[in-house]
Amino acid sequence: MMRTTLIALLLIAAPLAAQETVPPPAAAAATSSEDFTKTALFGKKYFDLKEYGLAVDYFAKAAAMQPDNAAVLYDLALSLARAGRYTEAQTKIDRYLQVYPNGAEKPLVVSLLNDLDFQRDLQKNRQIAQEYQGLFTRGRFLYEKNDLNGALKLFEQAEQQRPTDPNAVFNEAVIYEKRGELAKAAERFHRYQELESDADLKSATDQRILLLESEVEDMRTKIVCPFCGLRLLIGTTWCHRCWHGPYATAAPLWSSRPCIDGASATRNSYYFGERFAKAEPLPCIAAGGTLLDAIRYTPSRQKAIQDARRAEGWTYSGDIIQGQGTQIRYSQGPQYLERITAPSTGEVLTYAAHKAGDFWLLDREDVILEGQKYVSRYTFDAQNRIAQQQVDYQNVAGCNHVISMTADYTYVNDALTAVAIKGGYDGFTVEGLPRVDWNANVAYTYDANARVTKEDLTIASMSKTYMAKPYGAARDEVNRLYPAMRVKRPIENVLRTGDICGTNGNLILGNPIDLRPFYAMSPNVSMLVPLGVTTETVSFTYPDSYKVR
DSSP states (O other), X not given: OHHHHHHHHHHHHXXXXXXXXXXXXXXXXXXXXXXXXXXXXXXXXXXXXXXXXXXXXXXXHHHHHSTTOHHHHHHHHHHHHHTTOHHHHHHHHHHHHHHOTTOTTHHHHHHXXXXXXXXXXXXXXXXXXXXXXXXXXXXXXXXHTTOHHHHHHHHHHHHHHOTTOHHHHHHHHHHHHHHTOHHHHHHHHHHHHHHOOOHHHHHHTHHHHHHHHHHHHHHHHEEEOTTTOOEEETXXXXXXXXXXXXXXXXXXGGGSSEESTTOEEEEEEEETTXXXXXXXXXXXXXXXXXXXXXXXXXXXXXXXXXXXXXHTTEEEETTEEEEEXXXXXXXXXXXXXXXXXXXXXXXXXXXXXXXXXXXXXXXXXXXXXXXXXXXXXXXXXXXSOEEEEEEEEEOTTTTOOEEEEEEEEEEETTEEEEEEEEEEEEOOTTTTOEEEEEEEEEEEEEOTTSOEEEXXXXXXEEEEEEOSOOOTHHHHHHHHHOTXXXXXXXXXXXXXXXXEEEEETXXXXXXXXXXXXXXXXXXXXXXXXXXXXXXXXXXXXXXXXXXXX
């Protein structure tokens, strides 16, 4: 090709020289022609040696001697192309086609033009490949540094450059999985399988997708026990492997103290006769809004809970909690936690439960609240709601009376509207067989959005009657506590003073109404009611946008 070009160059040189307006002297013209021929020849020889840079230099000199020489324009363009200087080569080709649209080198020029287009495309694709590889390299680097957001952004850019390449999509799926965005991870793995042509690689992700989609379903339908981390179906009241709860996610009462701006709960206490005692703001308990928001299952939430328990010395068998070292032992039956023992003290807590559909409901539980042990027994209605709770305990903080209490629950359209509670005990013979009875009522008010707006606890009545005369030291103590006491005559104003039963030095002992074991009733008034307090009123506020369900 270069040989033909040189012949054409030599043929064209003389006619171009003859076209000069003022002919140069014969000797100068001959010298110029010889220099031109020699320069072009050197360009060819350097081209043949693949010294394309030197070839360009000589052909450029020849072009300066004879501008717009057809052969030189082509040879210069070809040398520039081989030197990788495609833009300059394109300029020379354009000039050739402008000056010699039907020149002898036209077929060669067209071929070179195609080569230039190919080289530009090759260069573009190589640059894209380099950029793509650069995105991958930086993405992997950020991933190793745990900068998941930065890595994801780079892999998304890589996917935009090569939408059909499965590798970037796979890496996006891995990052979404690590971030806990499992639905997005599953979608990306499905897309990866669509793009991946290797059957073995595609099948290797099948199990991963199944696990992710199972987790996604659990995140939609399950909660996690905030104490032990066990996954539970939404609607579960208690965790059957540690008996913590209640997790009444559908009950407005248990979402009445959301941790959001504009929400508040204030409890006002009143003594007998509606004398104001105190007001106290209640802390929020439902992080993120509703109780369901606070305890909805996510893998990261479950792991955080279990890690926290393990750091405290608790052990697990799979996801089932087993105890805390040698201090607390859980006796896990085939289906639920049956017993908790403390070997060092000999204390034992016993549980009985029954299966109701997909859920476990407590029939009996032993519970210790602030050092006081209670035995609770539950009965349930056809909708698996608590219908009645019976509680027995010995008040070790008072005069050791064995106190019994019963709470009856009333619902309207699944919302708890009232609880009637009664309690009492028979005292000891030495203190005169005192009989104490009291009645309390809890009422709930809801707004149009099914949010509880008010909760009222009222101690409706209290009576105390000594059925016999006390004797010994107990007689003197009762006379100090109740100077006007008469056998079989109710003590006056006991509702005002509360049930006081003895002294310990200067400390007066009593049996305040203890609603703490009714913790499943409400998080707001399941409290130890101070002596003499007869009313507890809790008021709630919410932002307009807040909804429980």
